[in-house]
Amino acid sequence: MATPTPARRPLMAGNWKMNLNHREANLLIQKLAASLNEKQLTDVETVVLPPYTDLRTVQTLVDGDKLLIGYGAQDLSPHKGGAYTGEISAALLTALGCTYVVVGHSERRTYHHEDDALVNAKAKAALASELTPIVCVGEGLDIREQDGQVAYVRGQLDGSLAGLTAEQVAKLVVAYEPVWAIGTGKTATPENAQEVCGAIRQRLAEVHGQETADQVRVLYGGSVKAANIAAIMAQPDVDGALVGGASLDAEEFAQICRFPEHIAR
Numbered sequence: 001m002a003t004p005t006p007a008r009r010p011l012m013a014g015n016w017k018m019n020l021n022h023r024e025a026n027l028l029i030q031k032l033a034a035s036l037n038e039k040q041l042t043d044v045e046t047v048v049l050p051p052y053t054d055l056r057t058v059q060t061l062v063d064g065d066k067l068l069i070g071y072g073a074q075d076l077s078p079h080k081g082g083a084y085t086g087e088i089s090a091a092l093l094t095a096l097g098c099t100y101v102v103v104g105h106s107e108r109r110t111y112h113h114e115d116d117a118l119v120n121a122k123a124k125a126a127l128a129s130e131l132t133p134i135v136c137v138g139e140g141l142d143i144r145e146q147d148g149q150v151a152y153v154r155g156q157l158d159g160s161l162a163g164l165t166a167e168q169v170a171k172l173v174v175a176y177e178p179v180w181a182i183g184t185g186k187t188a189t190p191e192n193a194q195e196v197c198g199a200i201r202q203r204l205a206e207v208h209g210q211e212t213a214d215q216v217r218v219l220y221g222g223s224v225k226a227a228n229i230a231a232i233m234a235q236p237d238v239d240g241a242l243v244g245g246a247s248l249d250a251e252e253f254a255q256i257c258r259f260p261e262h263i264a265r
């Protein structure tokens with residue numbers, strides 16, 4: 001008899017990118033907390049990923065009001081500490097209560113020339129400090145136009161997760177973000193998202209076994225909004241979303257986090 005697939009708790013992660021100062025962060029967190037009740041925050045894991053300069057403010061609010069909102073950073077250094085001017089280590093993030101960190105976002109890969117080897121080193125640094133890496137992969141428009149997205153993303157995944165044990169892989173999150181859909185208003189269709197998210201899970205199963213693959217949450221990212229989240233979440237291999245622009249509006253992001261209600265309607 002086949003083993004039943006363990007339920008994966010949906011995860012909505014708001015990547016604020018280089019937006020909102022610490023005062024604006026304060027306001028957004030308070031609005032978000034007021035828009036989501038305990039059940040909603042229990043059913044759907046809600047996480048914000050602010051700029052480094054906001055993390056202390058977010059920590060103070062979350063701890064002070066015992067909010068069921070997680071938080072983390074948008075990047076980290078692969079180094080443990082020392083003379084690396086401008087960098088932030090995993091230990092500095094965990095000291096601020098962070099539980100998540102994005103690695104390999106396409107904006108880091110493009111503007112800072114980060115390759116799979118560096119993404120891999122960052123994922124390892126995060127895991128060594130009990131931070132959950134959200135490992136981003138995704139093809140550009142040129143690759144999509146040649147229908148090469150599955151092979152490309154499989155390659156990125158192999159490089160970004162090289163040398164990790166099945167136990168480590170089971171703890172991380174993978175985000176599929178087609179570069180052509182980021183901040184462009186062009187959302188991948190739910191079928192596009194399922195094709196690649198399904199291929200990611202299949203590759204994880206090939207390398208680390210089905211049991212591990214079934215535990216990994218695979219997110220979709222790219223122009224996610226309240227209006228399209230329900231259709232995206234209806235796909236069997238999509239376990240949540242990495243949300244950019246729409247996460248800067250507390251009510252819009254709260255609606256995304258309340259997606260089970262859109263499905264029930």
Ligand SMILES: O=C[C@H](O)COP(=O)(O)O
Pocket residue numbers: 015105177181182183184185221222223224242243244245246
């Ligand atoms: O990390 C988030 C993604 O880059 C998606 O951004 P977006 O929702 O603004 O398209």
